[in-house]
Amino acid sequence: MKKKFSFEVVISKNTEMLRFEWNGDSSIVLIGDRQIRLDPICYSNNCYSLLIDGQSFDILVHEANDTCQVLVNGKPFEVVLRDPKRLRKGSGSAEDSAGPMSVSTPMPGKVVKLLVQVGTAVQEGQGVVVVEAMKMQNELKAPKSGVVEKILVEENQPVNAGESLLIVK
Amino acid sequence: MFRKVLIANRGEIAVRVIRAARELGLSTVAVYSECDRAALHVRMADEAYLLGPSPSRESYLAMDKILRIAGSAGVDAIHPGYGFLAENAEFARRCHEAGICFVGPSARSMEMMGEKIAARKTAVGVGVPVVPGTEKPVRDVQEAQAAAVRIGFPILIKAAAGGGGKGMRLVEGPQDLASAWRDAQSEALAAFGDSAVYIEKYLERPRHIEFQILADRFGNVIHLGERECSIQRRHQKVIEECPSPLMTHELRQQMGEAAVRIARSCGYENAGTIEFLMDAQRKFYFLEMNTRLQVEHPVTELVAGIDLVKEQFKMARGDRLELCQEDVRWRGAALECRICAEDPENQFFPSPGRISFLRTPAGPGVRDDSGIYEGWTVPVYYDPLLSKLITFGNDRNEAIARMRRALREYQVLGIKTNLHFLESILTHEKFITGELSTDFIGRYFQPYPIHAIQPGPLQEIAAIGASLHKGIMGNEATPPGGDPESPWKLSGRLEAMRKKS
Numbered sequence: 001m002k003k004k005f006s007f008e009v010v011i012s013k014n015t016e017m018l019r020f021e022w023n024g025d026s027s028i029v030l031i032g033d034r035q036i037r038l039d040p041i042c043y044s045n046n047c048y049s050l051l052i053d054g055q056s057f058d059i060l061v062h063e064a065n066d067t068c069q070v071l072v073n074g075k076p077f078e079v080v081l082r083d084p085k086r087l088r089k090g091s092g093s094a095e096d097s098a099g100p101m102s103v104s105t106p107m108p109g110k111v112v113k114l115l116v117q118v119g120t121a122v123q124e125g126q127g128v129v130v131v132e133a134m135k136m137q138n139e140l141k142a143p144k145s146g147v148v149e150k151i152l153v154e155e156n157q158p159v160n161a162g163e164s165l166l167i168v169k
Numbered sequence: 170m171f172r173k174v175l176i177a178n179r180g181e182i183a184v185r186v187i188r189a190a191r192e193l194g195l196s197t198v199a200v201y202s203e204c205d206r207a208a209l210h211v212r213m214a215d216e217a218y219l220l221g222p223s224p225s226r227e228s229y230l231a232m233d234k235i236l237r238i239a240g241s242a243g244v245d246a247i248h249p250g251y252g253f254l255a256e257n258a259e260f261a262r263r264c265h266e267a268g269i270c271f272v273g274p275s276a277r278s279m280e281m282m283g284e285k286i287a288a289r290k291t292a293v294g295v296g297v298p299v300v301p302g303t304e305k306p307v308r309d310v311q312e313a314q315a316a317a318v319r320i321g322f323p324i325l326i327k328a329a330a331g332g333g334g335k336g337m338r339l340v341e342g343p344q345d346l347a348s349a350w351r352d353a354q355s356e357a358l359a360a361f362g363d364s365a366v367y368i369e370k371y372l373e374r375p376r377h378i379e380f381q382i383l384a385d386r387f388g389n390v391i392h393l394g395e396r397e398c399s400i401q402r403r404h405q406k407v408i409e410e411c412p413s414p415l416m417t418h419e420l421r422q423q424m425g426e427a428a429v430r431i432a433r434s435c436g437y438e439n440a441g442t443i444e445f446l447m448d449a450q451r452k453f454y455f456l457e458m459n460t461r462l463q464v465e466h467p468v469t470e471l472v473a474g475i476d477l478v479k480e481q482f483k484m485a486r487g488d489r490l491e492l493c494q495e496d497v498r499w500r501g502a503a504l505e506c507r508i509c510a511e512d513p514e515n516q517f518f519p520s521p522g523r524i525s526f527l528r529t530p531a532g533p534g535v536r537d538d539s540g541i542y543e544g545w546t547v548p549v550y551y552d553p554l555l556s557k558l559i560t561f562g563n564d565r566n567e568a569i570a571r572m573r574r575a576l577r578e579y580q581v582l583g584i585k586t587n588l589h590f591l592e593s594i595l596t597h598e599k600f601i602t603g604e605l606s607t608d609f610i611g612r613y614f615q616p617y618p619i620h621a622i623q624p625g626p627l628q629e630i631a632a633i634g635a636s637l638h639k640g641i642m643g644n645e646a647t648p649p650g651g652d653p654e655s656p657w658k659l660s661g662r663l664e665a666m667r668k669k670s
Contacts (some may be wrong), residue, residue, distance in 0.1 A: 005640045009632040018636050029633055039638055046526060047580075048634055059634035062525050062582035068635035076579035078629035081639055106518045108549045112355070128404055134510075134519035134553045135335075137356055
């Protein structure tokens, strides 16, 4: 019978270890040297009611990739969890702003206009490409100052969320 | 008399119109595009027919297809909702020619008011002031430059055929004119099929106040009071209310009469809205007339106690207005929040996708005009409006408190929404004191903080919740299949509790 599990969680930039334990008749979570007694129930798929010291929290969880979208009493949070027992991947850290950076669209849509060409010098925050989604035109901005190295799309081309549109070096 | 009506729209407004039609005993016909097969309006209507591929041009804007379906389904009337073909005079005319009643004004009134430059002339003709601007469309950047200098920056470039903030750009100074010009024209062309734009002086910190009017075909025109829609983002309304916090009896009378004069001057029939801007000295200027039902019509419905969509049907079938101006009474206060599929923490980018969880608010004074349901996928092809949350109270403070309570009860997962952004506006001191202006969001909420939600105790609770979820679901910490005896199998605990009690 599994009585314990733990996760590493990033809370306001600090990584914390959350250790959950079941000690017979109640469950607790250890965060650092604090111990919190929990009374959780799962009342429907992805829906939890959590009582802590008489305080009532209604929690909804939606998993998307590594991130959980969580509503606590209606307030939205994003939580990234890591199982400490899992092998960590190599550093794979975020792109270094000294190197090339790509401009990608956060939503599916259509490229309406390219505002730059390969070789154009751009300032950080300068509009480089216009994407239309849900009837609104949105200007995507250069993530850093530099030169447009590569353009990966054409005008009128449909694009998916997360797709790289161009590279600034 | 009508028996059957086609709703040439989708989303929450199609649902709203179906509800009104059903209350009047009318049979309803929905139309839909390929990606909307499972949409709520299709499920709710008595009949539903496919228009074609998802892009609006091939579906909700395709007049031929809509008229063909209207003919074969044998409808008496077409309600256009708002957007799409609602302000398209050609469509109204073709409905008429096909012997189908268009629920809205005549094509002629629409043309008189739909073209924004002509509408300004009409207003001036009946003694209603307008914001200074060009009297003709501006043809090129040079002409725009000259006009801007004459009128004085800041200026607004606006689509002559426009509405809803599409094809509109604010220009602070000459350096931004060329790019704003380009954007406004291309957006106007995309939205309205007409790239004509004109230039208007941008009033500093104005309030947007509009009047609802209702007119029958016998020349009776009344107004149902104002809505204040000053809370806007990129010229799109976000929060609307009735009454306006600054309204007085005298001002309402004065503005209402001006609105009625404008409606009369174009021989208006059915429901319409006259929009005004108001400056700091409470001087008002005619902005434009919307010859259709407005998105924000529910706040008027609650305060004036009138179902505007049912009135639209009654006016269209030739009923006489049951009310005269003196009969109109306003009671209490109402607010509306537009709930959109967008991510406030990422420049408000649209956030289409599957709604994995949805719980909507209820209780006293709450109305949810929604076009969505749990499990539905919000398509990428149309505007991101999911629902309109409307609250009513005996006064503005009660309506605000109810809205904050209701926003907290409104829970959506799977896509990003602006719910929390709306709540933070409703908590802002200047909103509560009613000091509104159309630059409110730009002034107090831009840039909207990336981490708008303060980390703290709730962040920790969220982390605990996510861990319990992952730990229990067996994705990470428990073996595949789980352990039926596990104390962490919480639904099991729930079961045990049920047995005990």
